Amino acid sequence: MFELRLLVPEDSVEIVSDALDALDALSVSVEDADAQTDAEQALFGEPGMPPPKEGWQRSRVIALFSTEALAREAASVLSAQDFFEGCSVIGVVDVPEQDWVRLTQSQFAPVEITPEFWIVPTWHEPPAQARQVIRLDPGLAFGTGTHPTTRMCLRWTASRGDLAGQRVLDYGCGSGILAIGAAKFGARDIDAVDIDEAAVESTRLNADANGVRLNAGLPDAASGRYDVVLANILATPLKVLAPLLCGYVAQGGSLVLAGILERQADELKQAYAPYASLEVSDSEDGWILMTARL
Incomplete structure (x- = not known):
């Protein structure tokens, strides 16, 4: 498994996430890129209700792909899109194999x-x-x-x-x-x-x-x-x-x-x-x- 990691401004999180889904990402997650710093932001919402925002001012978007080639191809395709302006590719990271069932349990x-x-x-x-x-x-x-x-x-x-x-x-x-x-x-x-x-x-x-x-x-x-x-x-x-x-x-x-x-x-x-x-x-x-x- 390989993670494609992106830095994305708040107003681009939704369209970038949708594009990653279309590029066959196995999963897409969004994190606060400023977490654990003085610039960290808290987003509050009630369970079961829509989130108050799609992401943070500086969001880290992480997409999981089955192969490194797919992850790098997705990065290349995204980089060529007009909506990717203001976004950047942090990198592609190998995710070690784990017993996900045992880890979840x-x-x-x-x-x-x-x-x-x-x-x-x-x-x-x-x-x-x-x-x-x-x-x-x-x-x-x-x-x-x-x-x-x-x-x-x-x-x-x-x-x-x-x-x-x-x-x-x-x-x-x-x-x-x-x-x-x-x-x-x-x-x-x-x-x-x-x-x-x-x-x-x-x-x-x-x-x-x-x-x-x-x-x-x-x-x-x-x-x-x-x-x-x-x-x-x-x-x-x-x-x-x-x-x-x-x-x-x-x-x-x-x-x-x-x-x-x-x-x-x-x-x-x-x-x-x-x-x-x-x-x-x-x-x-x-x-x-x-x-x-x-």
Whole structure:
């Protein structure tokens, strides 16, 4: 494998990246060329939303090619284009062969939710102190336990202790991790729904791998009232969904919302005020968990 490394100004990042894709690059990544210096820039955005910018003022664009010849040909073709003005070729670098599967797996260690409740990839043994374990490998759907919003939802579930006999809805289920967590703590009637069919299939596979029973489907699979409604999405869709989600909560039931930044707390309280009184129940790394009893 060989990397073609380019220095590209912000306004050319998108067109250069598209050109590299057309030149059959195996992958294209963009980094801040000034990282680890006083000129480093931070770009902030919410997960699942478009990035605020395509790149940095001085971006390092790295394209991976299968051979050195392809990498050098791409550099030659790009250099001849009008849109490449202001850009420069840093060089072509040989990438040593590695066990990419093992390298990727090494980046995903068991995740502690509580001292006795862990998310454990299948290639790891559960920690000795784990009494409750969800087996989950990184996949296409959001929710591996590594993000603060997921951990906070699971901590809330663990704090409830025994959910035996309770009906639970995981709205926007992603990998199904919250629904599986509810099942591990005794919930009996669990619906996990998502607008993404890939997420629905991922939830089914992960439920089978963990030996739990749940009903996964598109949003119309949710019906009736639930003792617990979990929704780990983002603040904007959560505001729109306020009447729908509250309508699913049984009298005396719990609403649990995540995907919310600390600065968005008041927005959510206002959006849900006609239906429920939201409170901040947990926080981690700038994210908050909001809950209500109806």
